[in-house]
Amino acid sequence: MTELRLGKLKEAVDDWKVMSGKLQQLADGKAEGVSATGLAQQANGADWTGVNATVTRTFITNTSREFEHAAAEAKTIHGLLQDIHHDFTRHKSDLRTALADARAKNIRVHQDGSTEDAYVHSVGDGGNTDPVPQAELTAAAEKVGRILWEAAETDRIAAKALRDIAKNKHGFDKGGPDDLEAADKQQGKEAAAYWAKKIKEEDPGTWSDDELKRFNETLKNQRDNPGFTATLATGLGGEGTLEFWRELASPAGPPIEGDRAKMLAQVQDNLSMSLANATSSNAPGIDGWQREVIAAGDKQFPIREGLQGPYGYQIASSLMQKGKFDSGFLNDYGTSLIEFERKKGNDSVLGEPGNLWETPFQLDYPPSDKPSDPVAGFLDGLAHNPQAAVEFFDGSTSGEGLESVDNLAYLSGAPEDGGGPVENPRKWPENEDGKPVGYASLGHALESATLGYAYDDRTPEIPALTDEKAIAAREERTALMDRVVSHYGSADLVDAQPGMRDSLAKMAAGHIDSITYSASEFGGSRGVAGVAGLMDADQKRLADFGGPDTVQFLRAMGSDEGSYNTVSAAQQIYGASLMEAQGNNHDAAMNAGGYSLLVHGVLDEARMEAIGTDFSEKEASENEKNEQEAAWKKYAAGAVIGGVVGVGAGAVVPVGAAAAIAVPIAFDTAEGAIGTWAENKLDWLKADEYSNDQQSIESIDTAKSVAETRAMSPIVSYAEANGIAGEKWGDHDEDLRSMYLFGAQKGDTDNSRVSP
Secondary structure, X not given: OOXXXXXXXXXXXXXXXXXXXXXXXXXXXXXXXXXXXXXXXXXXXXXXXXXXXXHHHHHHHHHHHHHHHHHHHHHHHHHHHHHHHHHHHHHHHHHHHHXXXXXXXXXXXXXXXXXXXXXXXXXXXXXXXXXXXXXXXXXXXXXXXXXXXXXXXXXXXXXXXXXXXXXXXXOOOOOOOOOHHHHHHHHHHHHHHHHHHHHHHOOHHHOOHHHHHHHXXXXXXXXXXXXXXXXXXXXXXXXXXXXXXXXXXXXOOOOOOHHHHHHHHHXXXXXXXXXXXXXXXXXXXXXXXXXXXXXXXXXXXXXXXXXXXXXXXXXXXXXXXXXXXXXXXXXXXXXXXXXXXXXXXXXXXXXXXXXXXXXXOOOOOOOOOOOOXXXXXXXXXXXXXXXXXXXXXXOEEOXXXXXXXXXXXXXXXXXXXXXXXXXXXXXXXXXXXXXXOOHHHHHHHHHHHHHOOOOOOOOOOOOOOOOHHHHHHHHHHHHXXXXXXXXXOOHHHHHOOOOHHHHHHHHXXXXXXXXXXXHOOOOOOHHHHOHHHHOOHHHHOXXXXXXXXXXXXXXXXXXXXXXXXXXXXXXXXXXXXXXXXXXXXXXXXXXXXXXXXXXXXXXXXXXXXXXXXXXXXXXXXXXXXXXXOOOOOOEXXXXXXXXXXXXXXXXXXXXXXXXXXXXXXOOOOOOOEXXXXXXXXXXXXXXXXXXXXXXXXXXXXXXXXXXXXXXXXHHHHXXXXXXXXXXXXXXXXXXXXXXXXXXXXXXXXXXXXXXX
């Protein structure tokens, strides 16, 4: 595609522009000379008699209309060709830029879009042989793939639009959409009308694999096209949409397996994104569709006569797990769902949610760990809409006969906002092992609400504080984060909600600036110490989560290797940026480094205690791996900061194989990196170190040494870069040590927890 020749296409654009002008002049005569419009006027004004009054006059007027149609059709063709040339020129340029960027990073891109490390040892540069990180290889492949997909979409839409024009071989049409966007919308409406009619007239559960594949391809191509998505949704109706997915996903008969199940997984994702797009389209009838979906929530959809099927809520939530649904719809739906669940929770027969939502009918493909729990599916929907998420967690539900309960309190067990403990928090459904499932969805929704971007955003950006509305939104997010910090101050509580820890760590990383600010409080001295000015707390809108609550929250994060690594590395980035933000004021920079050390001290102490506990509990276990699934395998030196100009500037940090985090930094920049520091590989302990108590203690000492090096590395790097050594370093050394130890003291309960 980089060699795509567009010269002939440009010639065609120019030719059709001329042709369109000529035909338009012949049609309406707005310039000078004979025109079809004038001829028709003369024909209609003449005094015809006999056959001429009918046949001749009709022939002339019809012929004049053909000139009008020819002019309209030429205008359509010119507009389409002009858009096609413009878009393909852009695709070609974008692809060349993407390939050049990849080459600069030593990434080779193959014709199929795959990537590989193409590093060739340079001569005379010290022999740098660092491999290209997998995250960069993946990002390059995704970027190229996106460009190629967009080019294919342009080609698909353009080809169909031009073929439609050419269908009439014996005359001209009245013209049509004269740009690709309008053509795409029209094609979407036609496709949606076709499938809506087919769904209504047939049982989708009986569709052949080929029909299902065709439907999925249509969804994939049209899921971002409001012309298609809104037309399909309103064509089916709210209840009809739920009935359609029930029939397709869980038809009467044996369970769906194999290739068809894999295809249904794709259909579910694409249908979910299509419906999300429809709710945001503001198209006529969408408000009614939304109301109908909510109203059908408490209805059970039978599989066959005498066999009750899943609730409408369960079907609807299974279709909310992808895409960004409208905020108003999500909040109205969520309120209705929670109220229904709470009412039924008082039912003497149904009881708790695990019983209420239990059903043998599959709605999720592939099967999930939260089968048929509509609350979890709804939270997945919130996880892709930050505005809706924060609004929902700030809200409450009541309903007839129910006390008003704060939504966050009900779902997480947190104290009510401004009040005491919630009386009846949600009892989440359990798996076969008796462990609650679905908390990961709650974590994802809270990530979205507190960070301001979808939890699985691959290129997240911290929302910039551009105006009063953005500032108010930031304060809503930090107020919610304050409640999260206050509630999740116990490792036991975090571990009792499986799936929450990774999300809490990402939330902490995304609010590491406010966490550092909050942890800096000691005996009311923060004001006189000038911490607010040092951290630019007012301009950055930092929140005070409270010193004790922040320390307990950090302890909970430090108790697990994966969450410790996430928060510790984010602190390393923020601490380094805070130092750099002080400019040439080296004393202030070293002071800033001290506050970063304080947070590291809290985290490291919690981590050492956890290691000691592991040894005391697993002493008899040989070859026990201390690696956690969410641990960072590698943290590259010189993390690049920026990419966004303004207060929202952030560092995008990869977290294992999971989504990225936008870590806040302390200065506004669109370029550069924060110093350099040594690469850290976070392998805390080896399997053979589980043999006895003495090795446990030695391992704690080793881990502590590594942690101290990590905490100090940005400060040492800054000192080396600015000539702070010898006596100058001695002026700060004791203060830095004290800050680290002070943090450790704040987080200390009992370090090793092992037998003497």
